[in-house]
Amino acid sequence: MTSEHSPNDAASRWPILMLLLAGSVWLVVSGVLGIIASVQVHTPVFLSGCPLLTHGRVSALAETSFVYGWLANAGLGLALWVLGRLAGEPLRAQNWALIGTAFWNIGVAVALAGVATGDATGFALLGLPRYVQLEMIFSYAAVALPGILAWSGRLRRVSFASHWYAAAALFLFPWLLSVAHVVLFALPPRGVVQAIAAGWYAQGAWTLWLAPLFLSVAYYVVAKTTGRALPSYEFAALGFWCLVFVGGLTGGRHLVGGPVPAWISAVAVVSSALLSFHVIVVVLNLRGAATAPGVSAKFVAFGIAAYALGAGADAATSFLGVAVKTEFTYFDEALRQLALYGAATAVFLGGIYFAVPRITGKAWLSGRLVRAHLLLTFAGVVLLVGSLVVASLVQIPDLLDAKVPFAQITRETRPWLLGVTGALGILLAGNIALLVNFYATACEILNLSKPAAFEAPAAAETHAS
Amino acid sequence: MKSNFVFFLGILAALGVSWAAIVLGSNAELGALAPFYDDTQSTAFPEWMPGEAARGQLVYRDLGCASCHTQQVRRPGLGSDQARGWGERQSVARDYIYQPAPQLGASRIGPDLMNLGERKPTAPDKDDLLKLLYAGAEGMPPYRFLFEMRQVGVGAQPSDNALRLTGALEAPAGWEIVPTERAISLVKYLLNGKTPYDYPEAVPLPPAKPEAGGGAK
Numbered sequence: 001m002t003s004e005h006s007p008n009d010a011a012s013r014w015p016i017l018m019l020l021l022a023g024s025v026w027l028v029v030s031g032v033l034g035i036i037a038s039v040q041v042h043t044p045v046f047l048s049g050c051p052l053l054t055h056g057r058v059s060a061l062a063e064t065s066f067v068y069g070w071l072a073n074a075g076l077g078l079a080l081w082v083l084g085r086l087a088g089e090p091l092r093a094q095n096w097a098l099i100g101t102a103f104w105n106i107g108v109a110v111a112l113a114g115v116a117t118g119d120a121t122g123f124a125l126l127g128l129p130r131y132v133q134l135e136m137i138f139s140y141a142a143v144a145l146p147g148i149l150a151w152s153g154r155l156r157r158v159s160f161a162s163h164w165y166a167a168a169a170l171f172l173f174p175w176l177l178s179v180a181h182v183v184l185f186a187l188p189p190r191g192v193v194q195a196i197a198a199g200w201y202a203q204g205a206w207t208l209w210l211a212p213l214f215l216s217v218a219y220y221v222v223a224k225t226t227g228r229a230l231p232s233y234e235f236a237a238l239g240f241w242c243l244v245f246v247g248g249l250t251g252g253r254h255l256v257g258g259p260v261p262a263w264i265s266a267v268a269v270v271s272s273a274l275l276s277f278h279v280i281v282v283v284l285n286l287r288g289a290a291t292a293p294g295v296s297a298k299f300v301a302f303g304i305a306a307y308a309l310g311a312g313a314d315a316a317t318s319f320l321g322v323a324v325k326t327e328f329t330y331f332d333e334a335l336r337q338l339a340l341y342g343a344a345t346a347v348f349l350g351g352i353y354f355a356v357p358r359i360t361g362k363a364w365l366s367g368r369l370v371r372a373h374l375l376l377t378f379a380g381v382v383l384l385v386g387s388l389v390v391a392s393l394v395q396i397p398d399l400l401d402a403k404v405p406f407a408q409i410t411r412e413t414r415p416w417l418l419g420v421t422g423a424l425g426i427l428l429a430g431n432i433a434l435l436v437n438f439y440a441t442a443c444e445i446l447n448l449s450k451p452a453a454f455e456a457p458a459a460a461e462t463h464a465s
Numbered sequence: 466m467k468s469n470f471v472f473f474l475g476i477l478a479a480l481g482v483s484w485a486a487i488v489l490g491s492n493a494e495l496g497a498l499a500p501f502y503d504d505t506q507s508t509a510f511p512e513w514m515p516g517e518a519a520r521g522q523l524v525y526r527d528l529g530c531a532s533c534h535t536q537q538v539r540r541p542g543l544g545s546d547q548a549r550g551w552g553e554r555q556s557v558a559r560d561y562i563y564q565p566a567p568q569l570g571a572s573r574i575g576p577d578l579m580n581l582g583e584r585k586p587t588a589p590d591k592d593d594l595l596k597l598l599y600a601g602a603e604g605m606p607p608y609r610f611l612f613e614m615r616q617v618g619v620g621a622q623p624s625d626n627a628l629r630l631t632g633a634l635e636a637p638a639g640w641e642i643v644p645t646e647r648a649i650s651l652v653k654y655l656l657n658g659k660t661p662y663d664y665p666e667a668v669p670l671p672p673a674k675p676e677a678g679g680g681a682k
Contacts, residue, residue: 040606041574048606055606056529122526122568152469159472168476175480183488191561193492195569200487208480244476248483254571257539259556261494264487324543328535328573399573402548406576410604 019077026069100142207247239281299350306342376430387419521654
């Protein structure tokens with residue numbers, strides 16, 4: 001794959017490396033917080049004396065650092081890289097991205113401190129306290145600027161699926177968060193409209209921001225690793241517009257049977273079903289990932305499979321008859337983890353393992369750590385989602401039977417919740433492997449350390465051989 | 466997709482459509498929902514939330530209680546909500562109009578808390594809830610930091626609010642365990658959770674006999 005190296009990569013590497021490094025630090029931080037939260041579910045007294053770490057707060061901290069720390073940084077870094085690659089010239093306005101990255105991450109840190117000390121918002125996927133939101137909107141716009149310029153100023157007029165998804169994510173997130181800021185914090189509506197608006201934001205953050213970010217990476221990596229035109233590509237544009245137009249309407253998915261007008265959940269159920277058209281297109285386009293060579297393609301294939309499985313399960317369980325059983329249980333958490341970890345994280349990891357050797361011009365310092373991370377991620381996600389699903393299968397009949405007290409449900413689900421903690425431990429170990437490998441590789445291009453055992457690589461990536 | 470401008474307009478429209486439909490649509494329907502005035506009782510429902518209870522809701526939000534407890538009862542026939550004594554009717558949007566930050570919740574690791582103040586068969590009282598917060602339970606952590614240990618004796622009057630604990634939890638001689646203001650407002654909030662009035666839109670439907678009728682709504 002020697003033709004794969006672009007001189008532009010080196011010229012635009014600093015903003016991208018900074019974003020990816022920051023993301024992998026937050027990934028480890030959120031892993032530790034996630035383990036604390038999961039231990040508290042089966043052993044409630046754990047750290048209960050620490051007011052900063054009540055279960056509610058730790059859960060919000062883990063989610064915020066995962067979404068706004070890891071997924072946002074990694075997704076932005078890879079989106080900039082993909083858009084720069086497709087533009088055919090070095091990124092412009094790189095200083096904006098560097099400064100934006102610094103302020104974005106300061107915003108995440110302030111948000112975490114705020115949640116821990118009592119400014120939790122109580123909204124899913126929107127754990128950012130009010131006072132950091134404007135700062136984060138502007139930081140995001142600054143980071144996105146080089147990507148937007150690379151998209152609008154591309155050398156050829158034709159654009160690709162990676163373009164659409166990345167550009168959409170770059171544009172949509174600041175709009176989404178600024179609307180949420182006005183609707184939920186500046187002029188909060190009365191009563192349950194808050195919950196509806198928060199549900200709209202949470203689904204939008206997934207379908208209009210995180211999913212487009214990782215799909216952009218997936219389309220690029222699959223096209224590059226298979227080295228062929230994507231099959232059924234003529235449907236890709238339809239799949240994109242399906243996601244963008246229908247995705248935002250699935251917001252009432254978690255309000256089925258709740259104190260909201262029935263049309264909210266009805267629209268969400270229909271939209272979830274319509275969204276399967278988008279998922280089918282993605283799977284058709286990217287099916288080559290399953291047989292493509294290399295670690296990156298395996299991560300991406302796993303991510304796309306998780307995405308398809310999650311979307312299918314989401315649509316199937318949104319109907320009233322099923323939703324009244326699965327809602328409020330560990331099953332919802334299983335689907336959430338399948339989306340955020342199984343799909344988005346796996347694809348971003350694949351993107352990082354693909355992009356960093358090309359950006360730095362160096363192979364990963366340890367190929368063994370890369371392969372270990374692949375195995376740990378696969379095993380961890382399967383164990384995590386599997387344990388949560390089994391826990392929910394124990395929990396659902398117990399919840400439906402009014403004679404079973406909650407203490408008994410806790411006892412009966414405990415073995416599976418221990419499995420969740422174990423799975424999060426496995427994932428954390430893998431993510432530490434990434435961090436170590438990444439820092440060692442990044443330090444090397446800064447000449448901060450001179451590893452004695454390092455030999456010149458035969459190729460720029462571990463899986464090329 | 467060759468035109469950047471058309472693309473830009475397309476995604477703008479997509480976001481705008483979903484925002485207008487879901488957020489503006491529900492706000493138009495529910496944003497100005499008025500209390501229901503009952504002529505026979507000469508009272509409007511829901512009743513105004515006392516200030517201390519409203520403050521307790523913010524304590525509930527900031528501690529993240531909603532990560533394990535919901536506050537929404539589903540209509541009879543959906544799940545075991547009614548059978549567990551959580552409420553005789555479904556929660557409706559009007560129940561929440563005076564709440565500064567409704568905590569619907571999305572997880573039932575613990576029980577629903579919507580109608581804790583009128584729980585069947587026996588509703589807990591203030592002391593029960595304070596003890597539960599202090600001692601925890603199986604599946605629920607203790608929240609000791611919402612209480613303080615105070616010395617009693619010469620020059621220090623015992624507090625009226627002091628917890629009456631027994632056994633291993635009892636405070637050492639000369640000391641007492643007193644709930645902080647946050648604990649008291651949290652408990653006031655939880656006990657304020659009552660939905661005593663059946664609004665026209667909340668009147669329990671008779672359970673549908675044939676299974677097919679259930680999905681009609």
